[in-house]
Amino acid sequence: MQDKPTFSEKASNWLKNSLTIRLFTIGILILLLLIPVSMVESLIRERQYRQKESTREVSSKWGxxxxxxxxxxxxxxxxxxxxxxxxxxxxxxxxxxxxxxxxxxxxxxxxxxxxxxxxxxxxxxxxxxxxxxxxxxxxxxxxxxxxxxxxxxxxxxxxxxxxxxxxxxxxxxxxxxxxxxxxxxxxxxxxxxxxxxxxxxxxxxxxxxxxxxxxxxxxxxxxxxxxxxxxxxxxxxxxxxxxxxxxxxxxxxxxxxxxxxxxxxxxxxxxxxxxxxxxxxxxxxxxxxxxxxxxxxxxxxxxVDEYQKSMRSAKYAVMFITLTFLLFFFVQVLNHIRIHPIQYIIVGLALCVFYTLLVALSEHIPFKFSYLISGISIVSMITLYANSIAKNRRLTALIGLILVLLYLFIYSIIQMQDYALLMGSVGLFLVLATIMYLSRKIDWYTISPNKNKS
Incomplete structure (x- = not known):
């Protein structure tokens, strides 16, 4: 006869398998990632200040x-x-x-x-x-x-x-x-x-x-x-x-x-x-x-003001991180894959590194090429990392494709300054509609993210 699980074991299982706890944890991780995001914005402002100082120095001698x-x-x-x-x-x-x-x-x-x-x-x-x-x-x-x-x-x-x-x-x-x-x-x-x-x-x-x-x-x-x-x-x-x-x-x-x-x-x-x-x-x-x-x-x-575009791109960092974490969460729930919070943090930090790459490259080459190189580098890194977690090439390819679409979405918002609000609102509406469609038949009360696939 098997012993009944103790209260502590039940609590431990609930903490490991509860979708509510996982969503709450993801929210906490997003808030923590605001720290490196704010550091990136501070870096952009510091580079803008150095540019203005250089302009003042030349102007003071030229006129x-x-x-x-x-x-x-x-x-x-x-x-x-x-x-x-x-x-x-x-x-x-x-x-x-x-x-x-x-x-x-x-x-x-x-x-x-x-x-x-x-x-x-x-x-x-x-x-x-x-x-x-x-x-x-x-x-x-x-x-x-x-x-x-x-x-x-x-x-x-x-x-x-x-x-x-x-x-x-x-x-x-x-x-x-x-x-x-x-x-x-x-x-x-x-x-x-x-x-x-x-x-x-x-x-x-x-x-x-x-x-x-x-x-x-x-x-x-x-x-x-x-x-x-x-x-x-x-x-x-x-x-x-x-x-x-x-x-x-x-x-x-x-x-x-x-x-x-x-x-x-x-x-x-x-x-x-x-x-x-x-x-x-x-x-x-x-x-x-x-x-x-x-x-x-x-x-x-x-x-073209590279710093202005980089700053506008960084303003969407929280939205980008949130959408990426939601992508990994649905992959975890629908495919019963175990993803540790540390792995979420690693993916989030990779997304933050994108902006430092973007700023550094845009000081030397045109912004569109800087965005392309930075985006390809980060998408490749996250896709390979996701493959080591999911161990499923088709699923990994889907993750990479969605990340590419997200980066293209953000780039289009940056380029269309006059229609940025309209573009962003329509894009978020489509993302939310897709999430609602994919999750319409999920029984959130019975599903377990750690349950092995049959």
Whole structure:
């Protein structure tokens, strides 16, 4: 007569054979694998940071992103304020110097942006050289609206200023043609009301001969920059035309191009902006708001950002691990194969290694080939490992095929950025429908995952 199993033996058998316990264990293992997944995401962020540091290092030597403001005509004038002198017990007039700023009636900027690719270590950095022609005109400054008398206007100290974000990018001296006369720009600006960083030069603004006459100007700029080139529409009518051989521009800022053409040889873009489209006037005293906020331009972006795609791929790691574990769970249940939790962990770690391979390879070869090589390597490794567990070639081939389909599914989501949510939702719906179909006749109360096949 056989002895009845003890309570501890019954509990041990239940723990070994209970599907509920196995599903709970798989859930715990998925949570544990969040640790290496988070480490992979941290690695991607660290590599992105190093790339940005390399970009900043090159830009600091070549030239930063450039924003052009100008030309701005500035005329200083004297004002008098009544101040009480407590020592002499009487009021006295204190003279102070202030500035009136006048923006051009017409501002035309045309030229080309020639990109160059520089390397810092393994990182590819986009810089550019730009040659621009600036032309336009100013109306004669009008002080009547501010009730400033003629004798207080310092016409002989008037100057024009041109803003450029990074003066280190200038490649040659800048000369201004002002009504047929040439003037050389000097670094620095007497007043920082409008432009914080730039160049300036004094120009003749005569009260009698030129009163009511238009001041025409023209100049050429040759400068280096990185990534972005922006402009401010300070003209009453601003027209900007750019051409470049770069094939993947990104237009940004307060205004998009009125006309743009992106083709195999690069791009052409044209902006037309009126003073009515912005929030600041054509003439003002002191500072005014909105000039910097009205800037617009183009960003020379790298067509493929490997780190961004790697990060998006890593975001689906938990879903991928869960689907893979469900695959092994159904293989275990339906084919009565013993799979230890340690074996689940090994498979999960292999899935995490995929992302480190992907990041490492994508720094040297195109992302699609990196994904292909990493996917083939991991699928092959897991398939061979599954064969040692299942000892069934047909079943192993099925596991390998499903893993390939899962990797293709994730890759399609990464590539279809605009339709990623739709693609992912439909894919998960189909996966769940398949699971429900395959498990519709399973008696979960009687099945035992460790029962030997008859």
């Amino acid at each position: 930063e992103s450039q924003t052009i403001i100008g030309l701005v005509l500035t005329v200083p004038y004297n004002t008098y304020n009544k101040v009480y002198d407590s020592e002499n017990k009487k009021y006295k007039l204190i003279k102070s110097r202030e500035y009136a700023h006048f923006l051009p009636d017409q501002l035309n900027i045309s030229g080309e942006v020639n990109p160059e690719v520089r390397y810092r270590g393994i990182y590819e950095i986009i810089v550019y050289n730009s040659k621009l022609n600036l032309t336009g005109n100013f109306s004669h400054p009008n002080f009547k609206e501010w009730n400033i008398t003629e004798e207080n206007i310092l016409w002989n100290e008037a100057f024009v200023s041109l803003g450029l974000s990074d003066l280190r990018g200038l490649q040659n001296k800048v000369s201004l043609n002002w009504n047929g006369e040439n003037f050389d720009f000097n670094p620095g600006i007497e007043s920082n009301d409008v432009i914080n960083n730039g160049i300036s030069c004094r120009v003749p603004v005569k009260t009698e001969k030129s009163k009511g006459l238009t001041k025409n100007f023209s100049l050429e700029l040759n400068f280096n920059g990185s990534s972005d080139l922006n402009f401010t529409p300070i003209g009453k009518s601003t027209n900007i035309k750019l051409t470049s051989p770069w094939k993947s521009p990104s237009f940004n800022g307060a205004f998009l191009p009125d006309n743009r053409n992106i083709h195999n040889k690069g791009f052409d873009a044209e902006w037309d902006v009126l003073h009515l489209n912005r929030s600041y006037p054509q003439s003002f005293r002191g500072t005014t708001r909105g000039i910097h906020q009205s800037s617009f331009g183009v960003n020379l972006i790298v067509p």
